[in-house]
Amino acid sequence: MPELPEVETMVRGIRQHVTGRKIRGFRDCGCRCKPLSLRPDLPELTRRMTGNTISEVRRLGKRVVLDLQDGASLAIEPRMTGLMVLADPPDVEHLRLEWEFAGRGEFDRLWFWDRRGLGTVRLFERGELESALAGSLGPDALTAPLTHWLGFCKRTSRPIKVVLLDQTCLAGIGNLYASEILHVAKVGPARPANQLTAREIGRLHQAAQDVLNDAIRHEGSTLGDGTYRNALNKAGGYQNVHRVYMKAGQPCATCRKTAIERIVQAQRSTFYCPRCQPPKDR
Structure with a gap:
């Protein structure tokens, strides 16, 4: 169900707490329900996330985008039931992915939670994200003239x-x-x-x-x-x-x-x- 307002709220909610944070660990949470669609696969995502830093958090349509210090962008599409949460997830059964941050901050973890497992997670190299979505994503509804x-x-x-x-x-x-x-x-x-x-x-x-x-x-x-x-x-x-x-x-x-x-x-x-x-x- 998340649409533009819900995804924008997710972005604003996590931005101040994860921007500039170094990722100490990244892992699958072991959910036994329908698996997420990940690209690349989990081992490669883990390798690319660990030790990297989140340089910016933004919204692209209905996607949460984590821009990384190495130039790549991680696009998370919550689809029907996905959430980005910093604390007190609705339950632990449907936790999917976890980012653990180094250093001190109000929150030391970020989770992607998804009850139905319809969400997608895609890693794009520098400059690939916007070009990959160019044919399928029109101007943002908030800014289109x-x-x-x-x-x-x-x-x-x-x-x-x-x-x-x-x-x-x-x-x-x-x-x-x-x-x-x-x-x-x-x-x-x-x-x-x-x-x-x-x-x-x-x-x-x-x-x-x-x-x-x-x-x-x-x-x-x-x-x-x-x-x-x-x-x-x-x-x-x-x-x-x-x-x-x-x-x-x-x-x-x-x-x-x-x-x-x-x-x-x-x-x-x-x-x-x-x-x-x-x-x-x-």
Whole structure:
């Protein structure tokens, strides 16, 4: 489930505690569940991590990136249930990888925890990461200019909700925040992207900035399964201000006149208010 706000929260949570730290040890935690996808294999990753230093921590789309002193970059994609934690992991059974740091600091370890084992860990040599993802990752949803939004909407007749989930158009938006962004922008999720007006696309662009930044301030959304936690194993808070997501049948908090509806698009649930998000621009 981690989307842009959750991954950004992970990055901000660990950055100050691991940047500049030398890695004294790196190991597999012995989880007996579905193994992670690692590239290169564990022995080579262990060799490359041990003795190296984390020079920077950043986000690339839905990935946490650890830039290393030797020029390589380790890209960790949490996928559905992955977390980067510094303390009190949700349980020890699903701990996957451990970085142990030399020297003194508030935290001496960093873990990657993943209940379902869908996460991926990839080591890229200097300059390889961005080029490797160039064809599959569009501009970041937080920084893409309005001109980019106008361009990709013009080029496709797919429903706008489906387009927002396409990481080649925009990086970082997932199912939860797509529904929230469309509601704030007052755009129906089934509208063909190339039929949106420039005014609607402008509203979408602004709504994306507002929703994503607000979710980051709330440190992401922790849903009913409780899977997502921040770097210190604390729940996020944005779920408390969701407008439509997982609220099918409940009165719309915006108009207070119509119930939220659920439809399925591209095999994903979409939540929206038919009154606030009409089939054409008003």
